[in-house]
Each structure stands twice: as C-alpha cells, then as structure tokens.
Amino acid sequence: MSEDGKAHIYDESKVKTLTPLEHIRMRSGMYIGRMGDGSHPDDGIYVLLKEVVDNGIDEFIVGAGKKIEIKIEGREVSVRDYGRGIPLGKLVDCVSQMNTGAKFNSDVFQFSVGLNGVGTKAVNALSEEFEVISHREGKRKRAVFKLGKILKEDDGKTQEPDGTYVRFVPDEKMFPKFQYDISFVEKRIWLYAYLNSGLSIFLNGKKFYSRNGLKDLVDNELGEDKMYDVIYWRDKTIEFAFSHTSNYGENYYSFVNGQYTNDGGTHLSAFKEGLLKAINEFSGKNYEASDVRNGIVGAVSIKLKDPIFESQTKNKLGNTDIRGWIVGEVKQAVLNFLHRHQKEADVIIAKINLNEELRKDIQAIKKQSKEKAKKMALKIPNLKDCKYHAGDKKGENSMIFLTEGQSAAGPMTQARDVFTQAIFSLRGKPVNCHGEKFERIYDHEELYYIMQALNIEDEMDNLRYSKVILATDADVDGLHIRNLMITFFLSFFEQLVLSGHLYVLETPLFRVRNKQKTLYCYDEDEKTRGIAELGGKNVEITRFKGLGEINPSEFGQFIGADMRLAQVNVEHMRNVPPMLEFYMGKNTPDRRDYIMKNLV
Numbered sequence: 237m238s239e240d241g242k243a244h245i246y247d248e249s250k251v252k253t254l255t256p257l258e259h260i261r262m263r264s265g266m267y268i269g270r271m272g273d274g275s276h277p278d279d280g281i282y283v284l285l286k287e288v289v290d291n292g293i294d295e296f297i298v299g300a301g302k303k304i305e306i307k308i309e310g311r312e313v314s315v316r317d318y319g320r321g322i323p324l325g326k327l328v329d330c331v332s333q334m335n336t337g338a339k340f341n342s343d344v345f346q347f348s349v350g351l352n353g354v355g356t357k358a359v360n361a362l363s364e365e366f367e368v369i370s371h372r373e374g375k376r377k378r379a380v381f382k383l384g385k386i387l388k389e390d391d392g393k394t395q396e397p398d399g400t401y402v403r404f405v406p407d408e409k410m411f412p413k414f415q416y417d418i419s420f421v422e423k424r425i426w427l428y429a430y431l432n433s434g435l436s437i438f439l440n441g442k443k444f445y446s447r448n449g450l451k452d453l454v455d456n457e458l459g460e461d462k463m464y465d466v467i468y469w470r471d472k473t474i475e476f477a478f479s480h481t482s483n484y485g486e487n488y489y490s491f492v493n494g495q496y497t498n499d500g501g502t503h504l505s506a507f508k509e510g511l512l513k514a515i516n517e518f519s520g521k522n523y524e525a526s527d528v529r530n531g532i533v534g535a536v537s538i539k540l541k542d543p544i545f546e547s548q549t550k551n552k553l554g555n556t557d558i559r560g561w562i563v564g565e566v567k568q569a570v571l572n573f574l575h576r577h578q579k580e581a582d583v584i585i586a587k588i589n590l591n592e593e594l595r596k597d598i599q600a601i602k603k604q605s606k607e608k609a610k611k612m613a614l615k616i617p618n619l620k621d622c623k624y625h626a627g628d629k630k631g632e633n634s635m636i637f638l639t640e641g642q643s644a645a646g647p648m649t650q651a652r653d654v655f656t657q658a659i660f661s662l663r664g665k666p667v668n669c670h671g672e673k674f675e676r677i678y679d680h681e682e683l684y685y686i687m688q689a690l691n692i693e694d695e696m697d698n699l700r701y702s703k704v705i706l707a708t709d710a711d712v713d714g715l716h717i718r719n720l721m722i723t724f725f726l727s728f729f730e731q732l733v734l735s736g737h738l739y740v741l742e743t744p745l746f747r748v749r750n751k752q753k754t755l756y757c758y759d760e761d762e763k764t765r766g767i768a769e770l771g772g773k774n775v776e777i778t779r780f781k782g783l784g785e786i787n788p789s790e791f792g793q794f795i796g797a798d799m800r801l802a803q804v805n806v807e808h809m810r811n812v813p814p815m816l817e818f819y820m821g822k823n824t825p826d827r828r829d830y831i832m833k834n835l836v
Contacts, residue, residue: 260361287355295319318399321372363404450477450535459810469569478534491537501553510566527591635703643784650788670820707741709782742800747778
C-alpha cells in the first residue's frame with residue numbers, strides 16, 4: 237500500500253530480470269552466506285577465499301599439483317595453485333559466466349562440493365579488483381575485472397609452471413571496514429591440510445602440511461589426552477580416525493568432499509553405527525551405543541559424486557543411500573584393527589565397561605528425579621518456548637536465549653520472534669561445574685532444566701535449537717554468569733561448543749540521540765563516532781547498565797535481523813582442560829598474578 241492508502245500498481249513494468257552479475261550483488265547472501273566484517277569465521281570474506289582455494293584443492297584431488305600458495309596483505313588476497321591451469325580459451329567464461337565450469341563433467345572432477353558453477357564468479361562479482369592468470373603448457377592468459385565486469389585481457393608465452401593465479405580485493409561497499417583474521421584463515425587451512433594429506437599449503441610463507449590426514453587431526457586435537465593411539469583407516473572414498481579420552485560426551489569432525497559438516501548427517505550416523513557393530517561383534521556382547529561412544533573423539537571424511545545437503549550452508553549431509561556401504565566399511569576396518577591389536581582392544585573394552593557402570597549409576601539418579609521429570613513434561617520453569625525447533629522445516633534459524641534473571645527476560649520476551657526465538661531466564665548464578673561429575677547436573681535444578689530444555693541429555697543430535705545464546709549484562713556479574721555457563725557446556729556438552737552452536741549476544745552499551753536521530757553504540761569508539769555524527773551539541777547519552785533497562789520497543793532490533801552474535805570458539809580440544817583449570821579451578825598464585833598484571 238502507498239502512503240495515501242492506495243494499492244501499488246502491479247503490472248509488466250514491475251517485473252524485473254536481473255543479470256547473473258546483478259543477482260549476485262543484490263542477493264549476495266544466497267551465494268556466500270553472511271556478509272560481515274571478518275570478525276566471525278563464517279563471514280563472507282572467508283567464503284570468497286575458500287571458493288578460490290577449493291579450485292586448487294580439486295586440482296590436487298585429481299593428481300595435478302601438490303602445492304598452493306596463499307598471500308593475504310591487508311585487504312588483498314592472492315592464491316596460486318600448480319594444477320593444470322584453466323583452459324586458456326575458456327578463462328574469462330570460467331570466472332565470469334554463471335553455470336560455466338568443468339565440475340559438471342565427472343570425467344574431469346569426480347568429487348567436488350562446488351558443483352553449481354558459481355564459486356569464482358561470486359568472488360569476481362563481489363570484488364573491486366579481480367585478476368586471474370592461467371599458465372598452461374608454456375602459454376598464459378590474463379584477465380582483469382572490476383565488480384565482475386572485464387576491464388582487459390591479454391595473452392602470451394610463459395616459463396612458469398602450469399597452474400592458476402587469482403588475486404582479488406573484496407568490495408568494501410559490500411564488506412564495510414572488513415579485515416582478515418589470520419587465526420580464522422589458519423584454522424581453515426589446517427582442515428584443508430588434514431583432508432588432503434601430501435598437499436603443501438603456504439599462507440604468507442608459513443607451511444601447512446599433514447602426512448597422516450585425519451589421524452593428525454585427532455592427534456593434534458587431543459594432544460596427550462588419549463587412552464590409546466589413534467585408530468585410522470583410509471581408502472579412496474572414506475577416511476576416519478578416532479580415540480577415546482577420559483572426558484564426557486562424544487566429539488566428531490565430519491566432512492564431505494572437503495566441506496566441514498558441523499551438524500554431521502548420514503555419513504556421521506553411519507560411522508557411529510559401524511563402530512558400534514564392530515565393538516559388539518568383537519566382544520560378543522550387546523553394548524549400548526552411548527557406552528561405546530562416551531568419551532570418543534573422531535573424524536570421518538567421505539567423497540561423493542552427488543552430495544545432497546539439508547541446507548544452503550551445507551552443514552548436514554542428507555544422502556540416505558550411502559549408509560549401507562559406510563556402515564560395512566567402518567565395521568570391517570575396526571574389526572580388523574581390534575583382532576590385530578589386542579592391547580588397544582583391551583583398553584577400549586575396559587573404557588566401554590567403565591562407561592556402562594557410570595551410565596547405570598546415572599540411571600539410578602534419574603529414577604530419583606522422576607517426579608521432577610513428570611513436572612517438566614508439562615512445563616519447564618522459566619522457559620518461554622518457540623514454535624519451531626531444529627529439525628523442523630522452519631526451524632533452521634531457531635535459537636534459545638539464556639538470560640540473566642526476569643528483568644532481562646521481560647523485554648526480550650516482548651520483542652522476540654515467537655516462531656524461532658525461545659527464552660530461558662536464569663535464577664542467580666549457576667554452580668561452577670569445573671571438576672564436577674556429570675551427576676552434578678541432577679543435583680542442580682537449574683542446570684537440569686537447561687539440559688532438558690535443550691534436549692541434550694542423551695544425544696547431542698537431539699539439540700532443539702540451532703543457536704544457544706548467552707544473553708547476560710555487560711557488568712562483572714554478567715560476565716561471571718557467562719563464564720559459568722561456558723564452563724558448564726565445556727565440562728559436560730563439549731560438542732555443542734565445538735560444533736559452533738554456542739554464542740554470546742552483544743547488546744549496546746550506549747544510546748546517543750538528539751531530537752532528529754537515535755544511535756545505539758556497542759563500545760566507547762562507537763559512542764565517540766556517534767556523538768560526532770550528531771554534531772556534538774545537545775546530544776543525550778544514556779549508558780545501559782543491564783539488559784533490563786532497554787525498552788522492549790528498542791530491544792527488538794538487537795535480537796532481529798541486525799543481531800550481533802559472537803560465536804564461542806575453541807581452537808583445540810586439548811586446550812579446554814588447562815584453560816578451565818586456570819580460570820575456573822581453585823585460586824592459585826598463577827591466576828592471582830595474572831589478574832594483578834592485567835587489571836585496568
């Protein structure tokens with residue numbers, strides 16, 4: 237409707253046909269996900285880099301080129317692979333024309349995630365500078381673009397080895413004030429190295445290389461915290477590795493054609509099933525799945541010609557026809573290992589028996605909690621649930637906010653999206669779970685309610701929300717509660733953190749306004765810029781001490797489309813125990829000295 241109440245005219249003149257280039261720039265989120273400024277590992281600038289590197293990886297997979305060189309200097313990125321080089325006559329089309337590429341031809345590329353012919357074209361369209369050079373059999377061709385439009389091209393002879401060079405600068409209009417976080421890039425490159433043993437990747441001169449593939453991944457994640465040497469198996473289409481630790485829960489890294497599927501899928505569930513069948517056949521017993529897998533850390537990677545993912549972000553594999561061969565392959569490989577390595581087999585069976593004893597002890601405690609469970613079947617106290625959950629067709633973006641008390645929950649409840657946003661209000665400070673046994677959850681009512689609200693008591697696959705968001709005040713008490721909750725999840729439900737489901741909500745510290753305009757600022761620098769933007773005179777500045785001080789009418793924008801979230805990341809699992817001991821363990825001289833040196 238127009239402002240005067242009349243319906244807008246809808247005729248042929250309103251129907252638009254966008255060129256592929258226009259569509260990529262107008263609907264960039266469809267192609268690379270979130271835009272962002274580089275402060276989150278899933279921001280678009282890292283996807284641009286991934287799309288270019290993937291082409292070099294695909295060359296390595298088919299046996300062409302064992303080295304990739306990456307350079308990041310400020311806003312400029314370059315990638316040089318030593319594969320076959322893009323065919324010179326199709327160079328321009330391959331980096332600018334949609335649905336053009338050799339990955340549609342299974343004779344050339346059998347296994348690839350990027351089967352839609354979009355990747356490099358999106359990088360080109362979203363870059364203010366884009367240059368590509370192909371070296372092939374003593375000849376070269378070069379093309380230069382700006383915002384996806386070609387500026388010039390030339391060709392000639394070359395003495396360089398075959399391969400492709402790509403240089404690009406992301407468009408600052410699409411990615412305002414962006415910068416690359418090298419730690420995010422390094423983590424991604426390590427995954428490339430683990431998944432492609434024998435490939436050398438250089439980032440600004442630093443070498444990333446894995447000789448033993450996923451075995452190195454599990455080894456590096458666990459360090460000394462493993463009960464036996466990592467069990468490893470690899471053939472043409474499947475690779476897996478695993479070991480047990482003394483920790484709770486189970487943690488996995490799963491991949492399809494080099495794509496990290498942090499929510500698993502058919503390949504991961506089939507791996508688990510094959511492992512269970514192998515253990516039961518070897519032992520002659522009928523162990524429960526949870527007893528076999530509690531404390532396990534594993535990685536599995538498969539290669540598929542036609543992967544089907546359950547979402548645009550490729551987080552979960554949906555192919556159902558692959559289950560049988562994966563189960564059989566894993567079962568036979570593990571059985572062979574157990575029969576040949578009696579010492580490791582004895583350790584595994586002992587660990588499983590211990591898990592069985594612990595489960596039975598916990599079941600006894602669960603029986604004592606039946607009355608509590610009956611009450612919760614009707615309603616979990618302090619939970620205001622949403623309509624759709626993870627696993628529902630409309631629940632892909634479902635989330636739960638763990639808030640600090642009723643004062644914060646009030647405005648959030650009024651401002652939330654009731655379809656996808658749930659609220660759970662914490663009462664006071666949770667208990668410090670560091671060093672506690674899993675049974676502690678059943679003694680602490682609130683932690684028990686959180687576990688039940690998330691539905692993760694028995695299986696992490698049952699998680700009811702795609703995002704678990706800690707929403708506490710930015711004061712000392714709020715930060716303490718946040719740390720206690722992170723400790724709770726890392727102690728008992730580590731996979732929830734490692735799979736990228738735990739977040740911290742960022743809310744504004746200041747409101748800066750005059751009669752014409754209102755700005756919300758998240759730190760002192762933003763406040764200073766906001767005051768300047770409003771002219772510096774007659775500016776009213778409000779500092780929010782807690783979430784409860786923000787009006788519901790204001791709060792909606794902070795948990796809506798422009799919501800700022802910081803993902804809780806752990807670089808390596810082996811870092812978790814010493815980190816928790818230092819920050820959440822008993823007071824020590826080391827921690828006291830650290831606090832004294834870092835007081836502001």
